[in-house]
Amino acid sequence: MSHKGLQGGHYRPLSCEQVESLHAAALSVLEKTGFSYEAGLDETLEMMEEFGMRVDREDSRIYFPREQLMELVSKAPKRVVLYSRDGKNDLYLEDDRVYLGTGGAAIKILDLETGEARHTTLQDLYNLGRLVDQLDNIHFFLRPCIPKDIPEALYDENVFYACLKSTAKHVMAGVNDFDGFHKMMDIASMVAGDLENLKARPFVSVIASFAISPMRLCTHSTRIMLEAVRHQIPVALSCAPMAGVSSPITMAGTLVQTHAEQLAGIAICQMIQPGAAVLYGGIPGRANLWNLGYQGGSVECGMMNAAIHQLADHIKVPNYNSSGLTDAKIPDAQAGWEKAMTTMLAAMGGSNYVHHAAGMLNCMITVAHEQFVIDDEIIGLSCKVLAGIPTDPEHLALDVIDDAARGADFIKS
Amino acid sequence: MSDFVQIAENLAAGNKPRVRELVQLALDQGESAKKILDEGLMKGMGIVGGMMEREEIMIPEVLDVAQFMSHVINEMLKPLLLEGDMNPYGKVVFATVQGDVHDIGKNLVIMMLEGAGFQVIDLGIDVPPETIVESIRENQPNMLGLSALLTTTMPMIKTTIDHVIDSGLRDQIKILVGGAPVDQEFADEVGADGYAPDASSATQLAKSLAN
Numbered sequence: 001m002s003h004k005g006l007q008g009g010h011y012r013p014l015s016c017e018q019v020e021s022l023h024a025a026a027l028s029v030l031e032k033t034g035f036s037y038e039a040g041l042d043e044t045l046e047m048m049e050e051f052g053m054r055v056d057r058e059d060s061r062i063y064f065p066r067e068q069l070m071e072l073v074s075k076a077p078k079r080v081v082l083y084s085r086d087g088k089n090d091l092y093l094e095d096d097r098v099y100l101g102t103g104g105a106a107i108k109i110l111d112l113e114t115g116e117a118r119h120t121t122l123q124d125l126y127n128l129g130r131l132v133d134q135l136d137n138i139h140f141f142l143r144p145c146i147p148k149d150i151p152e153a154l155y156d157e158n159v160f161y162a163c164l165k166s167t168a169k170h171v172m173a174g175v176n177d178f179d180g181f182h183k184m185m186d187i188a189s190m191v192a193g194d195l196e197n198l199k200a201r202p203f204v205s206v207i208a209s210f211a212i213s214p215m216r217l218c219t220h221s222t223r224i225m226l227e228a229v230r231h232q233i234p235v236a237l238s239c240a241p242m243a244g245v246s247s248p249i250t251m252a253g254t255l256v257q258t259h260a261e262q263l264a265g266i267a268i269c270q271m272i273q274p275g276a277a278v279l280y281g282g283i284p285g286r287a288n289l290w291n292l293g294y295q296g297g298s299v300e301c302g303m304m305n306a307a308i309h310q311l312a313d314h315i316k317v318p319n320y321n322s323s324g325l326t327d328a329k330i331p332d333a334q335a336g337w338e339k340a341m342t343t344m345l346a347a348m349g350g351s352n353y354v355h356h357a358a359g360m361l362n363c364m365i366t367v368a369h370e371q372f373v374i375d376d377e378i379i380g381l382s383c384k385v386l387a388g389i390p391t392d393p394e395h396l397a398l399d400v401i402d403d404a405a406r407g408a409d410f411i412k413s
Numbered sequence: 414m415s416d417f418v419q420i421a422e423n424l425a426a427g428n429k430p431r432v433r434e435l436v437q438l439a440l441d442q443g444e445s446a447k448k449i450l451d452e453g454l455m456k457g458m459g460i461v462g463g464m465m466e467r468e469e470i471m472i473p474e475v476l477d478v479a480q481f482m483s484h485v486i487n488e489m490l491k492p493l494l495l496e497g498d499m500n501p502y503g504k505v506v507f508a509t510v511q512g513d514v515h516d517i518g519k520n521l522v523i524m525m526l527e528g529a530g531f532q533v534i535d536l537g538i539d540v541p542p543e544t545i546v547e548s549i550r551e552n553q554p555n556m557l558g559l560s561a562l563l564t565t566t567m568p569m570i571k572t573t574i575d576h577v578i579d580s581g582l583r584d585q586i587k588i589l590v591g592g593a594p595v596d597q598e599f600a601d602e603v604g605a606d607g608y609a610p611d612a613s614s615a616t617q618l619a620k621s622l623a624n
Contacts, residue, residue, distance in 0.1 A: 293593070
């Protein structure tokens, strides 16, 4: 049986006081340091000024006064529902309810016949969707790989088509541009019957990596993020600083910066459409300081991803983050323990929408069919922990103890 | 006769005051600035590169040594160096390709190349193919370095190389590619001259291609 949507929150690395102090620190960063921005965001800057943000065009910097900022942030819904196509795997993202699934944009797959890493194809994406559709513990399908066998300009429509065709679970992906977003909308509307049906029960959603850490607005992704908001498609506001290179080496510093980036992104979305369905997408990561690789399997990543949920919960916005990453290149012992550790911590932390949790290897470069199956088990067991230990009379089993102590046995009873 | 090995080894060990003393001593003994640079400091950076490759030294320490070396060059040697002494291996134009804003790895490679004696023209992030071609025309480098971190922006490396070919400049330059998702197979596919998995081997590769 699948334990999806259970309440986590058993593991809280930050005390209430620490949550308050990190939140206050993030507000102060937004007031004093603010965001820099890339060219091409003139309209967005004007809108931000109308909502009380201070834009210094000479220095290309936006400052966020805390009252106006939090007023906007408070408009974001505390619950976001990401629907499945068949209604069997709807995701009610709120509080400490936990769902885990796939993620990434891998370009290699361990070939089923040879075991060698080779380029991923559109057929692989479809096959993985079919596999995930059958794996009960994987709660959603965020496209885990890129179709390297078709031209880049055709990625968006083909990715969404392959995903929607292969599974009825919720589908999420990034889009390359405006055009890709609208092609996705066309396909999803067709599947839904019409656009209104799609907006009423969005079974697709998008990711927008709107921030370049540290504290910089990316024009391209910000525009995609706001386009999704305008069209009432839920959007995950991804930002993924690596402690040591794009955020401070300390966990606290990385959490403050990530939280500040998220507060800004959420506020901007709410300017376009108050009540817009957004996911707090802070993914605190860590650099391997021997080579600057992404050390997603470190225990600190597990700890920080639990802590970031506490910060998202503090402002009452459901969160999107990661677990199950590893730099192991094949499904080996290292992959096993790094995944089990970070996925268990994410689940116990109460993160709402945990992607990357199945299938990933080799710092997000590679996926493997067998890894999805192994990770389905890891997710299932991590969620089982959340179910806790029932202690009602039946589970106390006093009669069974009594009978056995009087000569019956446990195996037959 | 000055002890260049001492300079190199002390630099690699991060003994900053000792390096300054030894460089000053060598200058006092009448050694040329170029020789101190080539046989002392750059050899030292070479040792650091090897340590980095073997994961015996962490990246922040590498950066610290490189920054220190550039201080020593600027403060103690530069006035004594001739045009060309600093960059025996020539010029490299570097860019993170269009659509990609990640530059930490690229910057690390640039720093190592500068430490090894290349002149680097860094065009930054999200650089359109046209800008790269223009810079090649203007600066006449002997090498081009292209980087991408995202699996979704990797194809832009090929687009950029194709643009260089179309502009008729391909034969003048060697092209190096890198970035987390890039590998030798990809480098071969897109028609690059070389690929390196990390900053230290990128330096070795660049040197071998320069010769």
